[in-house]
Amino acid sequence: MATCQVYEQAKARAKRGERSVSSDELTGVQALERKHPGLPLAPGKVERREFESIRHGTRTFILSRDVVSGEIVAPHAGPTRTEADFLAHLQAVVATDLRALRWHMVCDQLNTHQSESLVRWVADLSGVQEDLGVKGESGILASMASRAAFLRDPTHKVVFHSTPKHSRLSQSDRNLAQHPRPQVAQTRLLHQCGGVTSQGLGLY
8 A cells, every 4th residue: 555545544544443653763863961051031131052062972763653643652762773672662652552453554664664573573463373484584584575565464453554765755754854943853852752851951
């Protein structure tokens, strides 16, 4: 099913108890804390902010946006973007609504989105009993193409819909890219992911 059709049919599927989400990653985001407090407003002077910052490394966001409501579901922030990270994020997404009959996941064709662990997870959720084979050798796990085909199966509990390569059809990716103030958007995401506790910590 084409990505645009997934979005177009999302509301109708929601009425049947099926959820549609768009997932993507934002990597290498610097977490910076201002070195000194800002100076408050004063007569004849605007509020001033400290220009020096303390680096707290980089973070990676893994995000899923509900296609119908626009809500960000179970956002994840961490130091890496691995196969295990993406699987853990999707497991957290599914755990937010155990009554959903089926989940439709829109994402790009990154290798971590077509991984062995995703195949095994979907097979377990969907009650698939057949032998999955051996990664790189045989069966469903033999190649990225065979794993992607399995993940696209519309009868599974979780169905993956891949965007074309080099596209901006992922809602999460497009909304971040087109945000008029991307630094503000990224800072809000870090707060939602529980990655900010001190005042003045921002993302650039």
